Amino acid sequence: MNSDVGETLLKCVSCGREYKPSPRLFRCPRCGGLLEVVLGNPTWRPKGRGVWRYRDLLPQTKISPVTMGEGSTPLIASRLHKGLYYKFEGSNPTGSFKDRGMTVATTIALENGASSVIAASTGNTASSMAAYASRAGLRPVIFLPRNKVAKGKILQSIAYGAAIVWVEGGFDDAISLAMKLSEEKQKYYPMNSFNPWRLEGQKTLYYEVFEDLGKPPDAMVYPVGNAGNISAGWKAAQELLMLGVADTVPRFLGVQARGASPIADAVSKGLEKPVFVDSPETIASAIRIGKPVNWPKALKAIRESKGTAVVVGDDEILQAQMTLARHEGIIVEPASAASYAGYLKMLEEGLVDRGDTVVLVLTGHGLKDPASLESMVSNEVSVKPSIDTNELDRVLSEIWQHSAAVEVQKGNDARKPYPLYQNIP
Numbered sequence: 001m002n003s004d005v006g007e008t009l010l011k012c013v014s015c016g017r018e019y020k021p022s023p024r025l026f027r028c029p030r031c032g033g034l035l036e037v038v039l040g041n042p043t044w045r046p047k048g049r050g051v052w053r054y055r056d057l058l059p060q061t062k063i064s065p066v067t068m069g070e071g072s073t074p075l076i077a078s079r080l081h082k083g084l085y086y087k088f089e090g091s092n093p094t095g096s097f098k099d100r101g102m103t104v105a106t107t108i109a110l111e112n113g114a115s116s117v118i119a120a121s122t123g124n125t126a127s128s129m130a131a132y133a134s135r136a137g138l139r140p141v142i143f144l145p146r147n148k149v150a151k152g153k154i155l156q157s158i159a160y161g162a163a164i165v166w167v168e169g170g171f172d173d174a175i176s177l178a179m180k181l182s183e184e185k186q187k188y189y190p191m192n193s194f195n196p197w198r199l200e201g202q203k204t205l206y207y208e209v210f211e212d213l214g215k216p217p218d219a220m221v222y223p224v225g226n227a228g229n230i231s232a233g234w235k236a237a238q239e240l241l242m243l244g245v246a247d248t249v250p251r252f253l254g255v256q257a258r259g260a261s262p263i264a265d266a267v268s269k270g271l272e273k274p275v276f277v278d279s280p281e282t283i284a285s286a287i288r289i290g291k292p293v294n295w296p297k298a299l300k301a302i303r304e305s306k307g308t309a310v311v312v313g314d315d316e317i318l319q320a321q322m323t324l325a326r327h328e329g330i331i332v333e334p335a336s337a338a339s340y341a342g343y344l345k346m347l348e349e350g351l352v353d354r355g356d357t358v359v360l361v362l363t364g365h366g367l368k369d370p371a372s373l374e375s376m377v378s379n380e381v382s383v384k385p386s387i388d389t390n391e392l393d394r395v396l397s398e399i400w401q402h403s404a405a406v407e408v409q410k411g412n413d414a415r416k417p418y419p420l421y422q423n424i425p
Ligand SMILES: Cc1ncc(COP(=O)(O)O)c(C=O)c1O
Pocket: 096, 122, 123, 124, 125, 193, 223, 224, 225, 226, 227, 228, 229, 230, 286, 287, 333, 335, 336, 363, 364
């Protein structure tokens, strides 16, 4: 980045010490805390489309951005709940919100002479990083937990030409290895979300929400894994307040999956620091993370915004995924459906009020994780072309009746195909 512009600094979120920006400084040399970008000359002057519409609130670079027009994703009004909106990040170029961060971090990596970018990933960071690296002419290396990444994300990464290192272990093992490699071999530039420049790009999601609504919502709901995205959103909301562009900030609400919920547990138990989970498990593979790197930033976001965090089970996540597809026309991957499952839980527990303006961040496209869709109840029928149209009409009516009946059931059972309608002669 161009460190001459303004007085941009890196500030430790733990001890507050400030440092001159450097693309390879990721931890506070004094206390080891996470660093955050403090912009030298922030200005609210949106112009153009996508992430770079907010270039005056992003790191200033001398080279042109490595971009694919990421951002400017739709904010969709819910038809099921008054005041609810979906920020559909699946419409980004690689199908997830990660592209917002990658356009910025890849530009910085390129400007600073990196030859190879690396990241550990539950899948979306990998495919996004690989896509932007291929546009920038950099070599992408991804560290994936063996057997734990959704098929669509692996295929994307293969297609973009990434070198894939399968790590025998979980995401937390994969990120430890990637961090070690980037610390010991400087030619590998790390792109995980402890890289504060990447989070600067991810801030733009919130700016878009603010502009689309014309004001801050009452609450933002994020599925939380490594906890970078919720932290970036909170930073953006504070910036708009500080600049006098907005006069309030929303509550930041986190959702984690049962089996991988160190941050939500820390919030509900009032702990200073999360108790990490050794072998996290959930169907929502993108948030199957036991040791979230950005936990200090995320706890600050949740606590300072007077937000909260809840835990949802896999059955609730799958049900939420089906409801979003069947009633809102939006296919998301399970981690993203966790936002909606969490919203329903928060409504039930009185943690959000009905009618409040709430934005659910739907982080990734459902087609990335086809296995999670395969178990959905299927309304299909096979017929001979000669079938009588009265008979066809009768069969179709039965399909809709059955479909409505399954939806009132709860949990996984609702997703099993109904055998009666298979192979009708
Ligand atoms: C689809 C999806 N949702 C949510 C998350 C969690 O985001 P974060 O790690 O920033 O908390 C991820 C991260 O991989 C993701 O891919």
